[in-house]
Each structure stands twice: as structure tokens, then as C-alpha cells.
Amino acid sequence: MSEHIHKSTYSPEPRDIIFTIPNALSLLRIISIPIVAWLISRHSMIVALIVFAFSAITDFLDGTLARKLNQVSKLGQILDPCADRLLIFCTILALGVAGIIPWWIFIVVVARDVIMGIEILWLAQYGYGPLPVHFVGKAATALLMISMVALVVADIGIGAPSRILHLFALAVGIWGVVLYCLAGFIYLCQGSGVIRKELRARKEARR
Template sequence: MTRDQTVEGWGVWTWPNLVTAIRLAGIPLFCYLLLATDQYVAAAVVLAVGGGSDWVDGQLARRLNQVSKLGRLLDPMVDRLYIMTALLALTYMDILPWLFTGTILVREAVLASLVLALRWHGYPPPQVHFLGKTATSIVFASFPVFVIAYLGGPSLTGATALAWALAWWGLALYWLGALVYIVQGAKLIHSVRVEARPIASA
């Protein structure tokens, strides 16, 4: 990783950014279906499609050669919004306990502090690695299953068990991925301090 690597051009009007914008529009729709209606199946579908299609805009950007600064900024932001919105909405409805929610929020706060520290030293955020992406996908996959389990009540105990298996396994990987990011960031910050250390005179 080098300092301040960026993609040239904001590239607002691109197909990948259109897909990202459509995904973004799914967030308030999910909240409305889940919190203001009893259309839980529709809410689960919107959540699964909107959050599960996070790879589409990235693939389009690479295949169409339309990688842009806006896409690099917007795509991960929408992914985070989906996770945070679903997490807080399900917690508000007492589907998820606050202990689970708090554990994820603490992890996000730790990584946000790491990003700020890297920016302070002139580095961009850590590159997303496979473990972090996998953990995020597993945690997110549990959310639509929780919604379906909530719809079915006691008759869908299998869905509830699957949702919790995904949630706890994903949470463990989520924190493991965070540790990898922290180690990477700490090495970069340490290297800056070593470079800035004055050389003792002979």
C-alpha cells in the first residue's frame, strides 16, 4: 500500500454508480416494509437483493473500465449502511439482542478510529481483504434469515437456528478480520514513526 493512492476522475454518471444508487434506494424501502408494514417477506427480499448484490457494481466498474473516485467512496458506504440499518432495525424490533449489536458497533468504532489514524499519517483506509469481505457477507446473510424467522414464529425454528449460526460465526470472523486490519494499520503507522525518528549524531 502506498500513500494516497486514488483513482483518477470522479466519474459520477457511470453504470456502476447507477447500480449503487439503486441499491442505496433499497435501504429506506427495507425500513418501510419492515417497520411500517407487515410485509416481512418483501422486506427480506429487498434486504437480500440490495445487500447481496454489492459485488455487481464492482464487477461492472472493472469490466466496463468505469472505476471512479465516487464509486470507491460510495460502494463501501452503501455496504456499511445496509449492515448498520439492518442491524439497528432488527434490534429495535427485538429480533437481535443489544449485546450482539453492541459488539458489532464497537468493532465499527475501532475500525473508524484506525481509518482516522491512518489518514492523520497520510495513508488511505486499509485495502479490503478476503477475510473481512467474507465475514461481512456471513453477518449480512443472517439478517434476511432473521426476518423470515420472525415472520414464521415458532414454526420456523430451523430458520432461527440458521440465522444465529450465521450471525455468531460471522461475528467471530468479523472481529478476526478487524484484528488483521489493526495489525496492518499499526505496521504502517510504526513505519512512519521510524522514518520520522531523528538520526543520532556521531
């Protein structure tokens, strides 16, 4: 961990605004997520894919519009990652309920996110925001998203092609879970380094 890292690296200074187009899109995305999960749990896969596509479009638009319209906000920086975590959580839960994936995947993902939530609260005690997203975390999220969509599509089909797609999607999902946990370990190491640096600085300041 570089000694030149400043708090602003981890907590950028967005505008303190609430009512923006990106925030509205993020809220719509969050509202759509339980609907996707409910549809998957009932094996209504075609409709689930349509709502999933809507969620993906709003995910793209909220970040793009926030930058182009200069509407990056504190609320938006909270809503966007929360929506990602909620989508993964709800979809994996629904796939487990539907009997499409083994339950251990859901348990591992939830345990990882609980630990990350504790770390965020820990960092907040020292005035730091969430850590910047690591490329391993981005790769893990991408693999999980691809896996979830492919599992839904596989459940629609019948015969050998759907079974092959299911196995492929499950393999991709397992790799996604592995990277998801690896990213969590990286975030823990980064967070610990930041806190150690902060404690040393405070100790030096008291001398």
C-alpha cells in the same frame, strides 16, 4: 507486515470521476437500505426481502460494471464499503427494534465500526487510504448477510421449522460477529504497522 508495502497498496489510483453507472447503482443501493430497515422493523418481511434482493443485485453490478467499463472511481471506492457498513448497521438495528435479535449484537457491531472509522481517519492523516479487505472480513460480512436474510425468512414462517431456522440464523450471525471483530483486530494490527513504518521513515528522513 512486509517492509515492501507501498502506499499504493492501500490507496489505489482510481479515476477522479463522479457521474458513472456504477456510482449511480451504489447510490441506489444506499437509498434502498433505510427502506429495508424500515420494512424489517415493521415486520413487512416479504417486501423487505424483495428490496434486499434489489440491493444485492446492485452490489454485484456496480463492481462488475466498474471494471468492465473502466469506471473505477474514487467516489465509488468510498460508496461501496459505506453501503456494506450501512446495510449491516441498519439491518441489525431494525432486527433489534423488531425484537428478532438481542441488542448486544448491534452494540458490538457498532463499536467495531466506530473503531474502524477512527483507524481510517488515522491512516488518512499519513496519506493512506482504507486498508485492503481481509478474507476474514469478507467471511464475516458474508455470514452476517446470510444470517440477516435467514432471520427475515424465519420471521415470515410459523411453527417448528421457522424456530429452527431462527436459531440457525442466530448462530450464524454470532459467528459472523466474532469474525467481524477478529477482522477489526487484524485491521488495527495492519494499520498500526503501517503507521509505525511511516513514522520510522519520517524520523530517518529528518536525520
